[in-house]
Amino acid sequence: MHQDQPCPFPGKRESGDERRLAIAAAARAIIFEVGLEGLRTRDIAARVGINIATLHYHVPTKEALVALVADSLRQEFKAQAQRNTRAGRSPLEQLRLEFVDFHESVHDTPELIVVLSALIEKGRRDPAIGAIMTPLYDYWRLQFVDIFRRGVSDGTFRPDLDPHAAALITTGALSDYSRQWTSFRASYEQLTAELERAFIANPSLSKDPS
Amino acid sequence: MHQDQPCPFPGKRESGDERRLAIAAAARAIIFEVGLEGLRTRDIAARVGINIATLHYHVPTKEALVALVADSLRQEFKAQAQRNTRAGRSPLEQLRLEFVDFHESVHDTPELIVVLSALIEKGRRDPAIGAIMTPLYDYWRLQFVDIFRRGVSDGTFRPDLDPHAAALITTGALSDYSRQWTSFRASYEQLTAELERAFIANPSLSKDPS
DNA sequence: TTCCCAATCAAACGATTGATTGAGAATTGG
DNA sequence: CCAATTCTCAATCAATCGTTTGATTGGGAA
Missing domain, CATH: 1.10.357.10 (Tetracycline Repressor, domain 2)
Structure with missing residues (x-):
């Protein structure tokens, strides 16, 4: 069940794919700044603007995140x-x-x-x-x-x-x-x-x- | 109460320089195996065969260790x-x-x-x-x-x-x-x-x- | 309306982290 | 021999880690 319709209310909920895209982008920025040894799931969530639990909802583990x-x-x-x-x-x-x-x-x-x-x-x-x-x-x-x-x-x-x-x-x-x-x-x-x-x-x- | 046999010469101590040398070698081996993100002070101490506190005696911080x-x-x-x-x-x-x-x-x-x-x-x-x-x-x-x-x-x-x-x-x-x-x-x-x-x-x- | 479900969050869990303490053993200089 | 110094360890700390729990939201389907 995938809908191409973009969310008409930005700031509300985003689709899973969009979230995963934003998560990957945030993770890349953090890896660039502090390396893989400085990558923290909480920092990624904070940069995306979501809760740490939401991050794990979209990407189950840190391993899967990398x-x-x-x-x-x-x-x-x-x-x-x-x-x-x-x-x-x-x-x-x-x-x-x-x-x-x-x-x-x-x-x-x-x-x-x-x-x-x-x-x-x-x-x-x-x-x-x-x-x-x-x-x-x-x-x-x-x-x-x-x-x-x-x-x-x-x-x-x-x-x-x-x-x-x-x-x-x-x-x-x-x-x-x-x-x-x-x-x-x-x-x-x-x-x-x-x-x-x-x-x-x-x-x-x-x-x-x- | 010595720990589980680290030193090939029981009772002998290594000088500070030798210890630091062994610590550096152990750290390098670990970095090679698991990267900087997998480097743990406890693992270094274990490989050298010393206590974690002893490691911190010779090398004060992890930053100084790197x-x-x-x-x-x-x-x-x-x-x-x-x-x-x-x-x-x-x-x-x-x-x-x-x-x-x-x-x-x-x-x-x-x-x-x-x-x-x-x-x-x-x-x-x-x-x-x-x-x-x-x-x-x-x-x-x-x-x-x-x-x-x-x-x-x-x-x-x-x-x-x-x-x-x-x-x-x-x-x-x-x-x-x-x-x-x-x-x-x-x-x-x-x-x-x-x-x-x-x-x-x-x-x-x-x-x-x- | 009622139900479902993807998405979200506050709160917390258990484990691990780097670092510290205080006491004692080994070594050294006298 | 003694005292000072160097070195070591068991035990512990506070902080942080990745992950989980349980509950809530809101929109679409039945």
Whole structure:
């Protein structure tokens, strides 16, 4: 029994889905501020503006709550991936689009990568979280694998480039940058430019290997 | 009325420094297993084999305990840096030595990088931890900056290579690899080999062979 | 109207948390 | 040997944690 009709009286009761959405958002904000070790169910309830018992009505346990946050990240990445279609673009253009997208994500929702890292780390020891986060991170990296693989085929990138290793380097550098951009002297443009130079084929070499 | 046999030398006491060392080691092991959010002073005391009050005698607060762990990491990195002198070696040799060192560290003490990442993340919000961890991470990256800078000078690496960006890419890729090497198909050798190819000068373009 | 049920809350529960107390054992310097 | 110091522990504290209970609300169905 699901009704699409939004509540005509804001401040009254919200549907279960809306509540769960607000709970996940509040939890993400708190994790960003004080980390997973500072996450308290009462603080989440207070930020949403509901009673602690109401929180447990919608999300039974804290474990399920963290899983809810993980799933909210998954859905957000899924939506982001479906939003921009890269069909018909060259590998280098797609790579640069990924760089721009990532930068925008870090700028618009700075807590996203921080929470993502925290949950990936938690997923290393919590199978329930790992089942959500590992495929998510793999998917992101596989996008780069695909870009590099096709870029090698058409001569954009070095012929001796290892797509998997290059993708690992790229995602590692990007996530590491966003994690501590405060202490980095190098700008994001310097980082992405160096990544391009690292993988791109040398223009002075013959592009036609036949 | 001694408790259930913690010390291999009954009747013997450990000095304050040894105790603090054992406490830091136990805390690191626990952080590796259950994360910072699962770190409990009682668990640390139990692993060391001492009473909870004894733990608080040596380390007054939990906050000081986390700082102690951070400092133990700093000392370990400092000792590691001083252990192997790289004087007289070529930039490429030094880079490969860094790769080997890192791999050995991950292999010998797998909890090291995980705990390092956890404390760096905590240092983002806790100034006391950040004061220890940020310089530590910067120091590691600066080692690569130095290697790349000299490698550019002597023609080992690309002339258009940005040492800071390249170092950021390298540390990011390495730390990201060690954080989740379980789900990576690419081996460590593939990763380091790709890093070398990414930064090394093209052999067909030997521009300055003087 | 009467009933049902998702949603909500005040209050509290049992357990755990970091931290403290006071007394005593072990060690050290004289 | 003694006294001072360092170190240790059983017992305990106050606070907070995640979770539960029991009751209430309000809107839609019967």
